[in-house]
Amino acid sequence: MTSRGKARREFIKNISIASSLVSLPQLLHVPLQQGAADKKKIVIVGGHPDDPECGCGGTIPKLIEAGHTVSLLYFTNGDEGIEGKTHEKAAAIRKKECLEACKVLGTKPIFINQVDGESVAGNPQMEDFEKKLFAENPDVVFAHWPIDSHKDHQLSSVLTIQAWMETPVPFTLYYxxxxxxxxxxxxxxxxxxxxxSSHALKLRALACHKSQHIITDDGKYTADMYSCGHPSIEDFRGRELGVARAEAFIRMTGKGFGKLIL
Ligand SMILES: [Zn+2]
Known part of the structure; x- marks a missing residue:
């Protein structure tokens, strides 16, 4: 076959794969039939405990309400996240908080057990990550946007991208x-x-991460990670959408589906 013919065949194959993948609007706005085939498996990858809740905590209840199952995959255990505690003690506390947050949201926790601040993306780590992710057989995966100042966020995202490229069963990838x-x-x-409508539940899930609470100027407690601009982000994304609060995502265009700009 000529290289042009091969490229064309590959293009047609990719189109059929892309058209079969599910998107956020389909997940949330198309009424589900009563069949199990309409229920999708969704995995949200976070660098630390509370990352999936911060970035997707309002979207998760809506996905669950639409009939899908959602798992939160925590890349590290936040081992460095409690001042004065050893890595082991901090990890144990924060994993327990993850379980509580997952209970509030109705999600399943998955732990990769890398060490906070010391995460590694070598071949053994990639194999372990893919094994746990593929075991969920996901239809849709959410990962950190990889252009991020925190290495744990970056690496968890890069491993997700690698898995997305290697998976035997295609899934939709959002950031x-x-x-x-x-x-x-x-x-x-x-x-x-x-x-x-789901923001209150997001805050309840974030409140489970008690070790991360800080006291605000008005004497109330808030989740440290969430206070890092998330109320403003939700407000601004809401303005872009024309609602009170919103979460925003980037859909990965796939395998030859990038836009031609020149
Ligand atoms: Zn984080």
Whole structure:
């Protein structure tokens, strides 16, 4: 076969794969039939405990309400996240908080057990990550936007991208933002979810991460990670969408489906 013929065949194959993949609007806005085939498996990858909740905590209840199952895959255990505690003690506390947050949201926790701040993306780590991710047989995966100031966010995202490229069963990949302007950079959303009605549940899930609470100026407690600009991000994304609060995402265009700009 000529190289042009091979490329054409590959293009047609990719089109059929892409058209069979599910998107956020389909997940949230198309009424589900009563069959199990309409229920999708969704995995949200976070660098630390509370990252999936910060970036997707308002979207998760809407996905669950639409009949899908959602798992939160925590890349590290936040081992460095409690001052004065050893890695082991901090990890044990924060994993317990993850379980509580997952209970509030109705999600399943998955732990990769890498060490906070010391994450590695070598071949053994990639194999372990893919094994745990593929075991979920996901239809849709959400990962950190890779242009991020935190290495754990970067590496968990890069491993997800690698898995997306290698998976024997294609899944849709979305990116989410955390602490934009401080951690996520150059984030230009393609998809939005109105989280006005689910925001209270997001805050309840974040409240489970008690070890991360800080006292605000008015004497109240808030989640440290969430206070890193997330209320403003939700407000701004809401303005872009025309609602009170929103979470925003970038859909990965896949395997030859990038836009031609020149
Ligand atoms: Zn994080």
């Amino acid at each position: 989410y933002e955390v602490c934009t302007g401080n951690q996520s950079f150059l984030f230009h959303p393609t998809d939005y979810v109105d989280i006005t």
